Amino acid sequence: MSLAAVMPPQVGQKPDPGMRPVISFHGVSKTYPNGTEAIRDVDLAIYQGDFCFVVGASGSGKTTLVRLLIREEVASTGRIFVDGQETTRMTRRRLPRLRRKFGIVFQDYKLLPKLTVAQNVAFALQVTRPGQRHLKQKVEETLWIVGLEDKLDTFPDELSGGEQQRVAIARALVHRPRIFLADEPTGNLDPDTSWGIVQLLLQINHRGTTVLMATHNREIVDLCRRRVIAIDSGRVVRDEAEGGYLREGEATI
Numbered sequence: 437m438s439l440a441a442v443m444p445p446q447v448g449q450k451p452d453p454g455m456r457p458v459i460s461f462h463g464v465s466k467t468y469p470n471g472t473e474a475i476r477d478v479d480l481a482i483y484q485g486d487f488c489f490v491v492g493a494s495g496s497g498k499t500t501l502v503r504l505l506i507r508e509e510v511a512s513t514g515r516i517f518v519d520g521q522e523t524t525r526m527t528r529r530r531l532p533r534l535r536r537k538f539g540i541v542f543q544d545y546k547l548l549p550k551l552t553v554a555q556n557v558a559f560a561l562q563v564t565r566p567g568q569r570h571l572k573q574k575v576e577e578t579l580w581i582v583g584l585e586d587k588l589d590t591f592p593d594e595l596s597g598g599e600q601q602r603v604a605i606a607r608a609l610v611h612r613p614r615i616f617l618a619d620e621p622t623g624n625l626d627p628d629t630s631w632g633i634v635q636l637l638l639q640i641n642h643r644g645t646t647v648l649m650a651t652h653n654r655e656i657v658d659l660c661r662r663r664v665i666a667i668d669s670g671r672v673v674r675d676e677a678e679g680g681y682l683r684e685g686e687a688t689i
């Protein structure tokens with residue numbers, strides 16, 4: 437089976453001038469209850485099919501940005517739109533539908549240790565879309581995409597770190613999200629394995645899914661030459677179409 441059979445068609449990387457962003461931030465700030473200003477006056481537009489790295493020092497606000505997107509945190513000021521809908525005003529009842537638009541992976545894979553690879557992925561699908569038909573087929577297709585079709589009945593602790601992250605990616609991908617969020621997905625992996633994970637995210641993007649990846653991995657960002665959004669103390673200080681980890685001439689982030 438080809439990838440084209442299971443993923444949405446590819447959408448152009450360069451937006452038309454009149455195209456509506458899939459994600460937009462308008463003057464967004466987030467101050468946590470303890471007074472920390474984690475995000476400050478951020479304006480952003482991300483289009484369907486974009487692949488963006490979000491870079492910045494530890495504590496600069498990358499994870500907060502991700503949590504604002506899925507409405508795990510609410511912006512203190514400003515407006516956020518996902519797919520044309522303002523999430524900052526959404527009622528709780530609407531949140532499950534918003535969150536189904538996203539696939540999310542983190543640095544730690546958070547797999548359920550007592551379930552097999554296939555059961556971990558199936559479980560995610562049953563939670564996001566109860567009563568889903570063709571469950572087994574969807575799980576197998578997704579594990580094929582991440583290259584783990586021969587590990588269906590394996591348990592997480594019998595897998596390498598890179599394989600576990602692939603299961604986490606499959607789990608996030610199985611409901612065919614429009615937007616894939618990866619927060620430090622290679623944080624626990626060696627360079628070769630990290631590169632494999634990024635190749636997989638690029639492949640997912642290539643089929644039309646918008647990908648946002650927060651990372652400290654300089655080598656990967658420099659090799660990919662994709663859009664780079666750099667954050668410093670909660671502000672977007674750089675947004676380059678084909679950027680590197682550092683701005684030219686910069687010695688450190």
Ligand SMILES: Nc1ncnc2c1ncn2[C@@H]1O[C@H](COP(=O)(O)OP(=O)(O)OP(=O)(O)O)[C@@H](O)[C@H]1O
Nearest residue numbers: 468470472474492493494495496497498499500501
């Ligand atoms: N729940 C919270 N309550 C209060 N402050 C928080 C909370 N979560 C994060 N912060 C603070 O907000 C700022 C941004 O944190 P965030 O986790 O977004 O950074 P980050 O860029 O993801 O960092 P890292 O690279 O270490 O993951 C930091 O100063 C952090 O201490």
Ligand SMILES: [Mg+2]
Nearest residue numbers: 498499500619
């Ligand atoms: Mg973080």
